[in-house]
Amino acid sequence: MPRKTLFAFILALLLAPPLAGGASAGQIKGTVKPQGLRSPEGVLVYLSNGPEVMLDLSGAKFVMDQRQLTFIPYVLPVPVGAKVSFPNNDKVAHNVFSLSQAKKFNLGSYKPGQSIEVTFDQPGVVELRCDVHQEMKAYILVLKNPYYALTDAQGNFAIPDSKLLAAHGIKGVPPLPEGKYLMKTWHEKLRGDRAKVEAPATGAADVTFRLKRGPSGVLYKR
Amino acid sequence: MSLETLPLVLPAKLEGRSMSHLLKFLAAIMVTVVFGLVAVSSLRAQNAAPPQPAPPKGPPLIVEGRVVSQYGPVKGAQVRLPGQSQMVLTDNQGHYDLKTTAPVMGRPMVTAGKAGWFNNAASLSWGGQAGDITLYPVFLQDDPSYQYYSPLVCFRCHGRLTRIWDQSKMAHATSNPLLLQMYYGTEQERLNGKGIAYKIAEPNSQGNCAQCHAPGAASDPKRSRDLDEILRSPLTTWDGISCDYCHKTRKVLPAPLSPSGFAPALVRQYPFQGRSILVFGPYSDVVTQPMAASYAPVFKQGEFCSSCHSHLKPLPAGNKWDPSKVYTPDEMAGFGIKGNTVLPVQTTFQEWKQWQDGLGPKDPNKGKRCQFCHMSWQKRLLPYDNYVVEGMAQHMFNATYRSPNDLHPHHFEGGTKNQLQNAVALEVNGKLDKKIFTVTVRISNTNGGHWVPTGETMRNMLLLVSAKSLEDKPLKLIKGPRLPAWAGRGDPAKGDYAGLPGYAFARVLADGEGNLNVPFWKATRIASDTRLRPKSTLKLEFVYQLTDPSDEPSAEAQLIYRPVVRPLAKAKGWEVKDIPVTAKAW
Numbered sequence: 001m002p003r004k005t006l007f008a009f010i011l012a013l014l015l016a017p018p019l020a021g022g023a024s025a026g027q028i029k030g031t032v033k034p035q036g037l038r039s040p041e042g043v044l045v046y047l048s049n050g051p052e053v054m055l056d057l058s059g060a061k062f063v064m065d066q067r068q069l070t071f072i073p074y075v076l077p078v079p080v081g082a083k084v085s086f087p088n089n090d091k092v093a094h095n096v097f098s099l100s101q102a103k104k105f106n107l108g109s110y111k112p113g114q115s116i117e118v119t120f121d122q123p124g125v126v127e128l129r130c131d132v133h134q135e136m137k138a139y140i141l142v143l144k145n146p147y148y149a150l151t152d153a154q155g156n157f158a159i160p161d162s163k164l165l166a167a168h169g170i171k172g173v174p175p176l177p178e179g180k181y182l183m184k185t186w187h188e189k190l191r192g193d194r195a196k197v198e199a200p201a202t203g204a205a206d207v208t209f210r211l212k213r214g215p216s217g218v219l220y221k222r
Numbered sequence: 223m224s225l226e227t228l229p230l231v232l233p234a235k236l237e238g239r240s241m242s243h244l245l246k247f248l249a250a251i252m253v254t255v256v257f258g259l260v261a262v263s264s265l266r267a268q269n270a271a272p273p274q275p276a277p278p279k280g281p282p283l284i285v286e287g288r289v290v291s292q293y294g295p296v297k298g299a300q301v302r303l304p305g306q307s308q309m310v311l312t313d314n315q316g317h318y319d320l321k322t323t324a325p326v327m328g329r330p331m332v333t334a335g336k337a338g339w340f341n342n343a344a345s346l347s348w349g350g351q352a353g354d355i356t357l358y359p360v361f362l363q364d365d366p367s368y369q370y371y372s373p374l375v376c377f378r379c380h381g382r383l384t385r386i387w388d389q390s391k392m393a394h395a396t397s398n399p400l401l402l403q404m405y406y407g408t409e410q411e412r413l414n415g416k417g418i419a420y421k422i423a424e425p426n427s428q429g430n431c432a433q434c435h436a437p438g439a440a441s442d443p444k445r446s447r448d449l450d451e452i453l454r455s456p457l458t459t460w461d462g463i464s465c466d467y468c469h470k471t472r473k474v475l476p477a478p479l480s481p482s483g484f485a486p487a488l489v490r491q492y493p494f495q496g497r498s499i500l501v502f503g504p505y506s507d508v509v510t511q512p513m514a515a516s517y518a519p520v521f522k523q524g525e526f527c528s529s530c531h532s533h534l535k536p537l538p539a540g541n542k543w544d545p546s547k548v549y550t551p552d553e554m555a556g557f558g559i560k561g562n563t564v565l566p567v568q569t570t571f572q573e574w575k576q577w578q579d580g581l582g583p584k585d586p587n588k589g590k591r592c593q594f595c596h597m598s599w600q601k602r603l604l605p606y607d608n609y610v611v612e613g614m615a616q617h618m619f620n621a622t623y624r625s626p627n628d629l630h631p632h633h634f635e636g637g638t639k640n641q642l643q644n645a646v647a648l649e650v651n652g653k654l655d656k657k658i659f660t661v662t663v664r665i666s667n668t669n670g671g672h673w674v675p676t677g678e679t680m681r682n683m684l685l686l687v688s689a690k691s692l693e694d695k696p697l698k699l700i701k702g703p704r705l706p707a708w709a710g711r712g713d714p715a716k717g718d719y720a721g722l723p724g725y726a727f728a729r730v731l732a733d734g735e736g737n738l739n740v741p742f743w744k745a746t747r748i749a750s751d752t753r754l755r756p757k758s759t760l761k762l763e764f765v766y767q768l769t770d771p772s773d774e775p776s777a778e779a780q781l782i783y784r785p786v787v788r789p790l791a792k793a794k795g796w797e798v799k800d801i802p803v804t805a806k807a808w
Contacts, residue, residue: 031378069601091626092599095586099666099759101649108586111627118461126646131590133598134644134669149389215758215778 002221026176026199027161029182030207032151037134040155043211044141044186046148047159048194050219053130053144055079056172063087064128064138066094071128073140075188079146079170080123087115095131102126102142123220125186141186141219146173158204159183184219185209192217230389241670251322280630287344288312288351289334290366296357299336300506300517304343305624309506321777324791335506335517360489360500360516362472366442368490369464371499372459384465386603387632388419396436396453397461400786403794404741405431405449407806417794423743430481434530437438438467441488441667469501472518474525482532483558484571485523504630516550524574525592525743531592543747567679567731567742573672577756583689587757595641597630604785637681642783642803645670646683646754650779652808659697659766661689661777661808667754672756680786682728683803684709689766689777697775702764710738710788718788723764727753728787739787 017189033041058179062084065072069090076083088094090112094159097106102124109132131137141148149161160173165193184194191214197205233623289299295316304308306324313332320332332352341356346352373393377384380634388391395401401717402408409421415582420429428447430438438460439452441661442776452458470488477485483552491500498514504521519528534557537543542562549566557566566572574592581588599606606626635641665685667674675681684705689697703725710718731745732738756758768775784791793797 010307069599070602093627097586097668099647099663099668099757101651106586129644129668131587131669132594133600134595134641135601137644215780215807217807221652221808 016062019133026201027204028176028181028197028199028207029204030157030209032155032157032185032209032211033138034155034187034211034212034213037187037189039153040151041153042073042092042187043079043151043155043190043209044075044148044152045157045159045209046077046143046182046186046219047145047185048184049146049182050145050166051174051177052145053079053174054172055170057081057083057170059171060169061085062168064096064140065130066090066096066130066136069132069133069136071136073138075139075141075150077141077143077148077164078168079121079143079148081119081121082142083117085115085117088112093132094136096128097131098126099129100124100126103140106131125219139188146170147176147181183207185211185221186216187211187215188216191215223492251777272450272697273700275761282321283350284351285318285322285332285346285350286617287318287332287354289316289318291357291359293338294356296334296336296551297353297358299334299339301332301334302507303346304331304333304507304509306507307625307628309721312419312494318777323758331509333507333509335508337517337519338729339516341506341509343507343519360472362489363491363660365490366446368442368470368492370438370459370470370490371463373465375499376465380465387465387634388758389631390634391636392463392632392634393460395434395462396432396449396458398435400796401431401435402449403796404760405429418741418790420743424779429743433481433524435462435673437463437486437530440491441467446470466499466501469503471520471526472502472516474522474529477499477529480529481534482527482529482571483534484532486529499590507629521589522593522753524593527592529566529572531570532572533742535567535745537563537565537677537746541746545748548751549746565731565745565748566741567745568677570672570676577671586672592671594629594632595671596636597632599626599629600633600635603631603633637677637785639783639801642683642801644668646781646803647783648685648779648804648806650777650806650808652775654768654775657768657771659689659768659773659775659777659781661687661702661764662767663687663760663762663779664759665727665781666759667756670754673756673758675783676753679729680730680739681784682726682787683781683783684706684719684727685725685762685779685781687723687762687764687777687779688776689764689775691768691770692774692776697768698765700765700767702761708787708789710792712758725752725760725762729753741791777808778805779807 001066015067027117032040034040036189060081060082062074062076062078064084064086067089077168086096090111093109093111095107095109099115103120103126110116114164120140123142123144124153126140126142128140146165149157149159150164151157160176165173176199178199180198182194183197185192190211193209193211195207197207199205241419272584289301289312297312297314297316299312301307301312301318301320302762303322303324308322310318310320312318330346331343333341333343333347334355342355342357344355346353364465373384405420407417407422432447432449433450436449436452439458440447446452453461470490471486472489473487474484475487476483493499498512502515502516502518508515519777545562557569557572559566581689585764633638639651642747645668647666647668651662653660675683690695702723705722705724706726709720709726711720712718714722729744730738730749731740732747733740733744734746783801783803786796786798
């Protein structure tokens, strides 16, 4: 073996572990193609058996806003333990409440400018209503692990969803370990689907969901 | 000129000019760029979200004065600047001392109002001094032959308000086709008297339908209560519950002889004081002509709705029924019924009242009233501003700013898909244990301040539950409720669901011959009442048999609302569509 080639080989051996370590974060990417919806945006895709990790939620900020008789956003995925604030930025009083099994609460009527916080400590679908304005409805989806994503306007998603995690200030999410996972979807107007996915050590697995209109399901079959 | 060429051109153009000229030129460019950026960012901000007008505020102002009448000082009058929710009450001497930061808009004035008096106002000096506000009493003269103003009169100044009301079920309650068919037993053209109908059962009676469906006519004892005669009468100015009728209500009082148990205390007077029209309402600060407005607190209370949203039927002398099979003693007391000789046919008002009466003082639902939901803001009514007074009236009456919190759009929505979807919620869960699949369904009355469904007893809501194997084969129900016969016997594909796994929510009236779902004039008892109480959740279990213990079954539940119970719709030949409320899967 020529000396130059041997040097290059040794150098490659030395550099390989750190480089491989830096790119070991596996990812699951994909697309959701729903039938009968105007937009594929806002479909939740999550790993129902993803690794449960201790999250640093000290700097996290989850907000369910109220403006112009509307909850914003319509769907807010949060990890278990999230504290969600409900500011009233409207011109009329609102009364947020939920009778869902995952979280029952009633904030009572409160005026514009006020805000109340609620901690969501059980996984599941929490359906929000306003007792004063019956059109107002939204969902808080409480998830067991941070490996979830919301589809964008094109129906694309990536798990972990770095943009969503950053927007909510969730820190300390470890890279998705290599392994086999069960992926599921949730949308208010779509029948849920699931797929078995193998997350690679590096790079990304690719998944496509074709969803049909129908009743939504539960997040976890306990 | 491009940005690239700018440095090359500038020195040539500025040659021979002084340094101060150069600095001025550069400063001008900087100012232009900064203003340009500000303008662009402002435009972007406008595109991103429309600006919300902030509640108006003005410099602190202390207004002092007196509210008086021809009888002396008026105690307990509400005093405020027009449109403002902040107000004070006058003391024993009629004095008030109002500190406010509300802006003084248009012609500065301060208003006063009290139940039993016409609202009035006094001019306000910029220093906060106001002359005495004189209130005049509303004399309780009621003329039953009064001819109500047409809503078209109100439309001139309250265009948007009356348009929304015109789309409500209140507005055309007399000419409602279902009502006329239940009254006469005829079809659309009213040619054939057939089927179930009040006038067929009671041909010599005009009944009391008009009391709520045509209250303007029914409140005149000289007029016919026959719906057809009312509709054809030249004295009838509108085919429903008009603005002028409701706003002639001073109070609502108990009335044991009324079918509802309540009756409005009407004050019907022809215009006086020039062209003024007497109107009662929820505001003590409305002082604009041609309305002669008087504050009436009942407009903010659930009791306002009681005279129609209640129907108690005394049984013929000597007849009794057994309420204990259907209701608890507390529920019967809540309906306002003692003994066993009166049937609770419609009890929407009482359902709300007993719910409210049962809440503790700190309960977040305490104080919720009918107006909160049935006269609430809806997205289709946005933007909030200029809702009540619009068009030319804004300029005539100083465009009083009123918080949306104090405005109540008159849509009176009820029984619609939109409202049903938000009145109830559904959750489904499954549990597998070897060859047993248990489906748990929870149905909640989330937003109904009364039982759901409520009102007319032909209304009902059905829960349908189904389960299937991984291979899409239907599973067999071995334990759990099934739908009754009145859910429709026949083909499920055509909406006949009797016998299927599920649950029916309804108040079922029965006659002495064992017939169910009979109209109120035939009813002799309440057979069952399975409706959802306010904020309550009903938990139901449906147990299915699996053929394969390793199966991965699934389940679905859906709620549908039926405006008319199936057998009645078939008997009348009505094509009544089911309203899908919600559906969930496991």
